[in-house]
Amino acid sequence: MDGPVKRRYDTSRRQEQARENRRRILAAASALFREKGYAGTAMPEVAKAAGVSVQTVYKAFANKATLLKAVFDVTVAGDDEDVPIAGRDFIAEIQAEPDAVRKIELYLDHLAGIAPAVSPVQLLARDAAAADPAAAEVWAQMRREMLLAMTYFSADLLATGQVKPGLTADDVRDILWTYHGPEQYELLCLERGWSPQRYGKFLRDAMVAAVLA
Incomplete structure (x- = not known):
């Protein structure tokens, strides 16, 4: 009887240790990527900063x-829990809101709040893509995921009946996707020094004017 109990205990302990190692690796990598860039960060450095072996990082x-x-996924979600973005509370709040303008406001409030953390990671991937095929695939995956998210958002806005006549779901999706790109944050906040709040208001006004009647 003691054997199975011990195995369950050992398995649980190993799983918790693996989760803790993952959290430490992600935190270390996030700090190093921001400090030294993608090309300047080596996996052994991540391992050392996280207090784990290089083999643990690669595992x-x-x-x-x-x-x-x-790192990008955790930064967007705010945690490393196994809950997709579509299942998060802020998405449910947007979907439950009947007014299209308010939907966009809620979304942009969220985006402006996370952009200072998320956009630099996106820009790291974009810049790394030019020299690293694996990073190029990650950047392409980020873009595909955002396009899919804006496809859902487009459908949600169209369902309100408040979208400009003549705009298709693809039109709305592409407009939202363009404004959502990290390039907007790069230009306005990183280069021109706008606050995240001003950036969010600009996007809110631009999206409303572009897609809503």
Whole structure:
């Protein structure tokens, strides 16, 4: 009887240790990517900063590009829980809101709040893509995921009946996707010094004017 109990205990302990190692690796990688850039960050440095072996890093993340994508995902979600963005409370709030303008306001409030953390990671992936095929695939995956998210958002806005006549779902999706790109944050906040709040209001006004009647 003691044997099975011990095995369950050992398995639970190993799983918790793996989760803790993953959290430490992600935190270390996030700090190093921001400080030294993608090309300037080496996996052994991540391991040292996280207090784990290099083998542990590679066991959790196949390569540096995979690690960058995981850093991005955790930054967007705010945690490493196994809950998709579509299942998060702020998405449910947007979907429940009947007014299209308010939907966009709620979304942009959220985006402006996370942009200072998320956009630099996106820009790291974009810049790394020019020299690293694995990073290029990660960047392409980020773009595909955002396009899919804006496809859902477009359908949600169209369902309100408040979208400009003549705009198709694809039109609305592409407009939202364009404004959502990290390039807007790069230009306005990083280069021109806008606050995230001003950036969010600009996007809100631009999206409303572009897609709503």
